[in-house]
Amino acid sequence: MKFEEAWKGFGHGEARDGERAGLASCRTVYTSVVPRYWTDHLIAPVRTIGAETATSLKLSYWFSTVEDSPQEGDPNFVSASLRTSTATAWRDAAPSGFVSMLPFEGAQWRFEQPVSFMQFHIPFDLMGMVCVSLFGKELTHDHIRMPADVRDAHLHHSLEHIRHRASSIEPTNLLLDSWALILAETFLLRLSSHGERNRHGPFGKLPARGVARVVDYIEDGVDRDLRLSSLAAVAGMSTYHFARRFQETVGMSPHSYVLVRRIERARALLRRRDEPLVDVALACGFSSQSHLTTVFRRCLGVTPGEYRRRVQ
Template sequence: MDETILRVPSPEDLFRTSRRTEEQPWTASRPPAGEMARVLGTTPRRIVTEISGSSIAHWKHGELHDVVEPMKDHVIMTYIGTMQRLERRTGKTLASGTARPGAVTIIPSGTSSRWDIGGAVNVLQLYLPHAVLERVAAEADTAGSAPLLERTGHLDPTTSRLLMSAVDVLDGSEALDALFRQQLAELLAARILSVHTGAPASYQPASGGLSPTALRRAIERLRSDSDTDLSLAALAADAHLSRFHFCRAFKQSTGLSPHAWLRQHRLAQASTLLRDTDEPVVSIAVALGYGSQSAFGAAFRRLTGETPSEWRRRAR
């Protein structure tokens, strides 16, 4: 992953006020990473805030011996290549665990703890507004709302893998990656409700796929080359469904999630342009909505095993 550091505010500015920048479209009056920036004494390497208010941030920080004050959002985190002992004191309660691949830590909103971490940590954090959690529970027909459980280095490979999948979409194609991050936040919220609350959520299965009309509208929106809104909210609204049930029904109809369908569509477009035109790779990347040639190349290689130039030479 490209280690370029985004232009982000200082820890003091993050803590005291919200700034809106091109890279960081903050949606709340207080930035979701503000308290973390103050405690960790650094800024996130990358951070993306979605229209729902959920944010994903990538941090690298050193040892920590400080109190994390109550945060507005729930924080769910997992670790990249890290092996560190964690201690968390809440009142008279001491919890300990290990920051390691496959483990997650959860800080419910409004809680405060003292943390002691003895060395460097490489971590991904999801800031999940409680309103998103409540909405997903309602859309999944989950009755009641159990408290979110505190977790400290808790082994949960499924949740960890879901959050780790955000690593490759903090940069790149704006529409494609934004759609994936929105779906990711929905999936993580459902997973959290299922295994990290006082009572597991029981979800009701979708009754079937999209109607032919709804499916046609969704595909037309996803295929659009204009500035059409590709958010889950817009796609679901066209189908008159909640986002939760739209994703389920779309996959039943196509065999793919909206993000996977759009990814394959973009790949097909790229393949046609690479094979049938002499357009430079950088021009194709721009035409398909990628922020840079390197981001397009990385996405293309993940799907085909070849760089765009290698694929073009072989296809011809």
């Protein structure tokens, strides 16, 4: 079957993507505080992700017909803006690129109407923890460059990838945490003065007993929205070292492995039960039936309903 062939390659392709993106993690910083820019502003975001939960990454979508717009500074977040329309924009009279950083001290923006953009906000404390893990150096605000026009193809690709994924599914907490760590490392490597230093080398593999404990924990909680910090605690190490060593041991990121187990459980339920798809989705840790359908089709090339009809 085609979906069997598709399934064989899933997870390891995800791991390679994560490896190219430079997945780094440390003790993840969770916050329910939203960026000041969301509230102290002439316009309001049309959609937010992570605003009502204690996640480490906050996402916001914007559409504006306002020509001049002040941006409140927020030193608690490292924030980037990805313009998703062709309208021209300026930051403090300087031309803004498709990717722009939001200065900690605030800025004055001018837009060619109308304009749409997406923003990515990472807690500064998380950036600091990743910086220490990568470079052995403390991070201050002065260490990060915040250009109006970020001409970095790798960073642009990373933001676009997250934008498309976040638009097609409802991101879980585990996925938001993973994205935050990927972006934190990317920002540090591309935009910090510490980026010229050599990164930490391989961390080695997890011991077999540690892998077994984590796998058992995932199996018992696959229907829940798992967190990286919880998995790391089971392994008895920091989130940074756990995520690195898990990928080196298993061959895929923790998020990819959890997704594999969720799809496997969904396949088992679809083969032997005739319960509603929404119940299958919730039993496997997906937020909704549409979330299950999107991920299932992306992984196997068929919808859950089509899969059930073929195997029953």
